[in-house]
Amino acid sequence: MSAGAAESSPPVVSVQQLVVTAKKKQPILRGISLDFPARSLTAVVGPSGCGKTTFVRSLNRMVELTPGLKVEGVVNYLGQNIYDPRVNPVLVRRRIGMVFQRPTVFPMSVFENAAFGLRLIHEAEDEIDAAVEEALQRAGLWDEVRDDLNRPALALSGGQQQRLCIARALAVRPRVLLMDEPTSALDPAATQRVEATMQRLKEEIVIVLVTHNVGQAARVSDRTAFLHSGHLVELGPTADILERPRDPLTQQFITGRFE
């Protein structure tokens, strides 16, 4: 299948008129519509409090774990609205994985961390070894941990822990990976390695990357979405957004006049 055909194929995730409101407060998201095509890495940027974290969290119903938030609108995953009452949110989160701001390894061995999701889906025991290795390879961590997979995950460095979290998310083979500022707690070298991982992964899956770092968006993303106070202000190829922003708000943001 050519790249052109992939462009025209239906999006993996399609967001339509997404509104998220908190009780007795200003709405957090005020009607966002955008599509995430296969094999894309979309950076979501915007000033603090613009709703970018809430936005990614509403793509796999993680938002429901925050009490008091109400979600309206449609988020279609391969044509199925994930907010349909007949949909099991657990299945949603297995297909749309998530990586958080701070590394969140469990106090177990590296192997058990990577195998965590596989054990949840009752993957056959003899499959797990291979799946863990594959996940660690895709996350770019394999070469560093292959010698001792039984060492405690908490003994890894911050950057390694974050890549282990990526491996844990990848192990159940999601189609979509949501990353909420995955490098904001990491040093430059670790950031560089996570970014390299992202660039490799975007050839296989859909990545939605929330970042407060315009430079990171420029380095790794194909498309950039700029959110401002709950609105999608601008969406386009990253180079266009960063070099020729159409909206004055976007321009102000990328030239560093917010935040």
Place this chain on the structure above:
Amino acid sequence: MVPTPSADAPLGTPIAAPVPALAAQDVLFDRSARTTWRLGFDRWAGWLLPLLFLVAILPILDLVWYISKTAIPTLTWEILTSFNYRTVDALGVPIVSTVEVLALSTAFAVLLGVFGGIATAEFLSDRSAGWVRVSANMLAGTPSVVLGYFGFFTFCIYAGWGYVMMAGVLTLAFFMTPYIFRIADLAYTSIPRPIREAAYGSGTRPHQYIVKVATPIAFPQVLNGIFLAMAIGLGETAPIVLTTTGSKILPPNLFAPVTYMTALIWADFSSPSGSGGYDVALQCAFLLVVAVVGLNILVRVISARYRKRLEGLYQ
């Protein structure tokens, strides 16, 4: 590079990038027997839980209903405010005495509990703090009647005070202290580490940290602990009954007999129904229920405000 086989391959193979027809693992609509059963159970549980809750609180509702039904008709303004026990079964003396005893006990318990909590949370070594916490937990687990005997032997007998207000006040204070202590300890230890470090990092002395940084954060929680301890102390009978005798007048000093309302209920409830004593017991019970509910509502209100003010601090 990791190979990417086709998407309709079973779970356990990497998925292909282009979006094909839905593979089994991409179907989010869950109609498995287990999920159907679970959703059905959820629906039933939605009814069942409130029902069970109702069953659980039914005895309380019944009790409050009975007390209110029998006490309210006999309760007059005169009974509530009169101190003259010769004319009616006046409640002025028990009410004021109870407030006095509770206030003094609370004062002692706050002194011990709050300062003890701060010391344990901030200044003691881990080892000593551990011992203090264990002791406080043991004290909290001690039946109030045992504590009452402790007060009786210590204050009434060894100190030679006899059955007086001070003995009751101190025994009740010992009863209330561990509740206040535990909440104060928790409030000060759970202040986020970054806040602590920010304070010390800007050159704060330990006592300045306590007064200027920690207390404003911990205060509402400590206040809650104090009110809860008061609500518990207000309902306690044994520490008072074993250390004081009743009195028809307000205690002229701390070493005189005093009437605590729960002690009055204890003494009067066995009177024949319809007699004055029985009515007094029920009236006191009603007033205590109102006071305890009031204190608990106060706690809820403070908690709600506290959550609002410190929103975002604990994450």
